[in-house]
Amino acid sequence: MNPFTYKRASDPQTALTLGVQPGAKYLGGGTNLVDLMRETIEHPIVLVDVTRLSCAIDETAEGNLRIGAGVKNTAAAADRRVRERYPMLSEAILAGASAQIRNMATVGGNLLQRTRCGYFYDDAAHCNKRVPGAGCDAVDGFNRMHAILGASPACVATHPSDMAVALAALDAVVTVEGRNGKREIPLIDFHVLPGETPHIETVLEAGELITAVTLPPAMTGRSIYRKVRDRASYAFALISVAVVLQVQDSVVKDVRIALGGVAHKPWRASAAEAAVKGGPATEAAFHAAVQTELASARGLRDNAFKIELAQRVIVDTLVRLTALQETH
Structure with missing residues (x-):
């Protein structure tokens, strides 16, 4: 591990002042960053500890729920307002890691964790994310866990x-602060696709600090988070699906669908949403809509099965949520 200096920020302004130094990195729970330092992938010169900042969950005047970036994952999942209004979020957090990791990991740090691609962690492999311009050994290597959407x-x-x-x-919506003030960034726009610069993973500017994640008032309907993985105990997703669905008189009034395990970023299935909304809440309609979403999916040698798997999981999830609403 390379030598570095450690500084604890007592307030956001101090954190921002320290964070603009060359080689500075913000330290939350450290559950990913410290591992990357041990593996000599990350080489911070200054670690700015922000674990004591933005640690509250608050209601806003507009009826939103604001979760501070420093809130531990365990606290976010256990919060009564989260469990009652956004149960899907609690389900996703609990599916993501062991209790020990959830007790350390922060909301802001969770958004900034880096890929678990084996080639990224292997310094003998070619990886554009680790060394820009080095190439990507995953394309022709073992790529069972890799992307089927938005890859390059x-x-x-x-x-x-x-x-x-x-x-x-x-x-x-993600709130960030930096030298140029505060920005509000929709979560679906926060992460970026790889293109020719996969080492650039978010729209954050140098020294910007995540301070909060804000949830709008909960949508009427049913929601669920489902994760398909190789083992039930804290494996990364082959496919995950987050769905909020509102059905009235067998018609889809509103729907939101996001996918994990399929792309360089959380994938909002906007094409499927548009195809489903306003139409009949039937398995056939759901199947056609998901086919529209996955029309651009491209499988690699080892992961082409993910396309069919995603189709089945999304459709089955929509059918289940429809049944729950029609029986209540």
């Missing part, structure tokens, strides 16, 4: 967060 020849890695998938379906 430069990178086929997936984003590992469960929580971020639920936030994408809930229309969450």
Whole structure:
């Protein structure tokens, strides 16, 4: 591990002042960053501890729920308002990691965790995310866990967060602060696709700090987070699905769908949403809508099965949520 200095920020302004130094990195729970430092992938010169900042969950005057970036994942999942209004978010957090990790990991850090692609962690492999311009060994290597949507020849890695998938379906907004003031960024626009620069993973500018994630008032209807993985105990998703669905008189009044395990970022299934909304809440309609969403999906040698798997999981989830509403 390379030498570095450690500084604890007592307030957001101090954090921002320290965070603009060359080689500075913000430290939340450290559940990903410290691992990356041990693996010599991240080389911060200054670690700015922000764990004591933005640690509250508050109601806003507009009826939103504001979750501070420093809130631990355990606290977010257990909060009564989250469990009652946004149960899908609690489900996603609980599916994402062991209790020990959830007790340390923060909401802001969860959004910034980096891919778990094996080639990214292997310093003997070519990886454009680790060394820009080096190439991508995953494209022709073992790529069972990799992307089927939005990938590029430069990178086929997936984003590992469960929580971020639920936030994408809930229309969450990320608040960041930096030298140029405060910005509000829709979660679905916060992460970026790889293109030719897969080492650039978010729209954050140098020194910007995530301070909160805000959830709008909960949509009427039923919601669920489902995660398909190789083992039930804290494996990363092959496919995950976050769905909020409102059905009235067998017609889809509103729907939001987000996918995990399929792309470089949490994938909002906007094409499927548009095809479903206002139409009949039937399995056939759902199947056709999901086919529209997955028309651009491209499988690699080891992960082409994900396309069919995604189709089945999304349709089955929509059917289940429809049944729950029609029987109550």
